[in-house]
Amino acid sequence: MAGQVAAAAARRALLLVVLLAAVFAAVEALPGDAATAASERGESEADLAARRHLMGLDRPLWERFRDWMTTLPTGDLGVSARGEKVTDLLADPLPNTLLLGTTAFVLTVVLSLALGCWAAARPGRLTDRIIGHAATASFAVPEFVISVLLLLLLSLWTGWLPAVTVTGADGAPATWTMLIMPVLALVIPQTGWNTRIVRGALADQASTPHVEAAVLDGLPTRQVLLRHALPGAVPAIATGIATSTGMLLGGAVVVETLFNYPGIGTVLAGAVATRDTVLIAGVVMSAGAVISLVLLAADLIRARVLGARA
Template structure:
């Protein structure tokens, strides 16, 4: 393996590392479900079912085999796109076909909002370091990041749905399983984005502060260049790797928070699917959700690593 990695180049090394992390995460998902009390055969048993029927279903689901063997069989089908079969006999890919794009849409909107909000607030604060505006933004950013998603969701529901009636409180789905209208995405996306705006604002502000101390930035200030030009042309390019890494990291937190937010807003995403899969002890479905979301997060992290490599020329 060590002889192979140099031939792959930096991008290949980063990709192999992300792939190894994803495999570890999938193994942890299998082990976590196995540690829960009960199994899929018991969780999905019907009323009046005998012990013999439950044992037969347990054998049909392969739950009588060692965990490592079941994990290996599931992993061998992963390269072909086969995520296995749920405890209810449905292909995992068909179960995720509708909810996954909805969650990626919601997460993408929240991620874009968090990036734009963090750059705007972080840059605004960086233009007046140490001032009242800088301190105010720092306090608000910390408060936003500290609030759990379910608290923000309830607050947004009270203000924008119950008190003002500006936005719908729940998400209705159309014939294709997607949200029936775009305004139904506003509150869930905002509930996910606000904590990450707080997190990324602090990262962006710190990265821009580091850039402000560099000689070429000080020279630009002494030359009398406008503040916005110093920010966009001299400070922001150097801060981009830190912002990219923070944004990619936010993707994982966004998808984690989506489980709570989607439930509160009745959003048709993988949050509800994952909650049901855990209740059913449905290991293939849980692993399928982890594989899909983990692949998306790993791709974003790989892109952020490549941006860092490109800008800073650092080795992974």
């Protein structure tokens, strides 16, 4: 088990390094740079060249990436184009995004398990078809469309919820009601995705010998589903839910911008606009570390369940 953990962790770390390298290359390929974004009207080319030298942008890309990666193991995410430490810039937004993502993640798990099991308990019936079609439709709609619909329905038309997020003195949302629409915008599509996964995994388990034997023994449907089918479906469900972590954090970039939520999505949008490579990489690193840990946990769960079967 220790060897499996080390191998899985090494794979995730390698993927994260490749992703960070791709981030540096992608920002470099965009038109303009941080020096141009910070320039004022009427500045000469000499002024721009001096600013690029001050920011280190005249150095080769591979050198900048190497230096940034060298300090990364110490927890140093570098310095932004404005001269501020990236760790300080993310100190307040990252916990807000983790609060949003964790709340959405928990609700997604609970709802997808409940709906998937409900549908699996009534295979081929109207309930199963309705849940299946609703899950497919909800996953097909992008987060920004759902966000706009929620804004229209719950804020502009009814006035039940605030349209934007207002922060308190601590930098967090002023009231818990400001979390409702951003969370729903993330939960709805991912619940649809995971409901389909849960339903499919339980359908696969229904044809296994031990589940068929439980049915022939006359056990209640609920007992067959929860005690015999669901444990065998855990690896597939865990993998699907872990994948949703990336989708939740990726969708948070759009959702946070639309609802003016004080998270890393807003920071990332601003960093892209100013071509701040180090700040973008810091955001990606923070989100990527969370996603990698969840995927690693899913790998371990899958290995443990499959090892117990063997």
